[in-house]
Amino acid sequence: EVQLVQSGAEVKKPGESLKISCKGSGYSFTSYWIGWVRQMPGKGLEWMGIIYPGDSDTRNSPSFQGQVTISADKSISTAYLQWSSLKASDTAMYYCARLWAATEARTYYFDYWGQGTLVTVSS
Amino acid sequence: QSVLTQPPSASGAPGQRVSISCSGSSSNIGTNTVNWYQQLPGTAPSLLIYGNNQRPSGVPDRFSGSKSGTSASLAISGLQSEDEADYYCTSWDDSLNGPVFGGGTKLTVL
Numbered sequence: 468e469v470q471l472v473q474s475g476a477e478v479k480k481p482g483e484s485l486k487i488s489c490k491g492s493g494y495s496f497t498s499y500w501i502g503w504v505r506q507m508p509g510k511g512l513e514w515m516g517i518i519y520p521g522d523s524d525t526r527n528s529p530s531f532q533g534q535v536t537i538s539a540d541k542s543i544s545t546a547y548l549q550w551s552s553l554k555a556s557d558t559a560m561y562y563c564a565r566l567w568a569a570t571e572a573r574t575y576y577f578d579y580w581g582q583g584t585l586v587t588v589s590s
Numbered sequence: 591q592s593v594l595t596q597p598p599s600a601s602g603a604p605g606q607r608v609s610i611s612c613s614g615s616s617s618n619i620g621t622n623t624v625n626w627y628q629q630l631p632g633t634a635p636s637l638l639i640y641g642n643n644q645r646p647s648g649v650p651d652r653f654s655g656s657k658s659g660t661s662a663s664l665a666i667s668g669l670q671s672e673d674e675a676d677y678y679c680t681s682w683d684d685s686l687n688g689p690v691f692g693g694g695t696k697l698t699v700l
Contacts, residue, residue: 502689504635511592511694512627512635512678528688562634566689574641575682575689576625580634 469493471501471563471581478587479553486549487584489563496544497521500566502577503537503548507559517566518546553588560585593618594679594692601698607667610695612679614660618690622682624662626655629676629694638677639664666697674699 474488489501503515516527520539527537536549546563561584564577595613602608612624623642627635637646639655642662654665662681666673679692 511676512680512691514689514691517688526688528686564635567640569641572641573622573682575622576637576640576680577627577635577689578637578640578646580636583634 469565469579471565471579473561473563473581473584476585476587478589480590481553481555481588483553483588484549484551485553485586486547487561487586489546489548489581491544491546491565494565497541500568501539501546502564502566503535503546504562504564504577505531505559506562506583512562515548515561520544520546553586555588555590557586558588592693593683593686593690594681596677596679596692596695598693599696599698601700602666602669603700604669604671606669607665608669608697609666610664610677610679610697612662612664612692614662614681614690616660617685618660618681618683619657619662620660621684624655624657624679624681626653626664627678627680629678631675635678669699671699673697 470492500517502517505513515531516537518525518537520541539546563581565579567578626639628638629635642657643655676694683690
């Protein structure tokens with residue numbers, strides 16, 4: 468059974484750093500892209516970036532470029548989302564999801580999702 | 591402002607049929623397939639439709655998807671109370687080289 472299990476909720480102060488995780492199991496972790504998606508309170512889904520754990524190739528959404536760092540440790544089947552200096556506006560639910568990519572069919576979708584990590588940034 | 595455009599809300603009575611539209615451009619829906627996610631209150635999104643009109647295992651055939659040009663739609667027939675959720679369309683964007691989402695449609699079952 469494919470599973471993505473994310474780390475628990477975090478409460479941080481502005482300016483603090485944070486790294487949240489997403490551990491995959493039940494499939495070949497190095498063979499699928501993992502994406503991160505933000506959902507601010509009461510708002511929609513926003514793609515932040517994707518990483519291919521096999522070689523750590525990373526693509527960031529222009530909206531999040533320079534704001535966060537996406538990484539992965541394939542030895543423990545875990546992807547990460549990291550901030551160096553949090554802002555109140557980073558308060559949101561963050562989801563990781565596995566990307567199914569069928570390039571020739573021009574079909575790309577997130578087929579499995581983590582349960583989400585709620586990040587609250589408040590002074 | 592989301593790249594894909596959806597109506598913010600939709601509604602229907604139990605048993606009725608509702609449709610949710612999704613509009614994009616040549617760099618996303620016009621070139622790549624469309625997928626739909628359902629997000630029940632307080633839960634993570636789950637895949638509802640992929641490849642324009644394919645249902646993952648376990649998704650009832652009351653849910654169907656279609657695409658024409660740079661637009662797509664999700665239809666739900668035989669509406670049930672448990673269908674009350676947020677629905678998001680998404681497609682790959684070749685200019686962005688990543689996925690783009692619609693703003694979401696909140697479905698209310700009257």
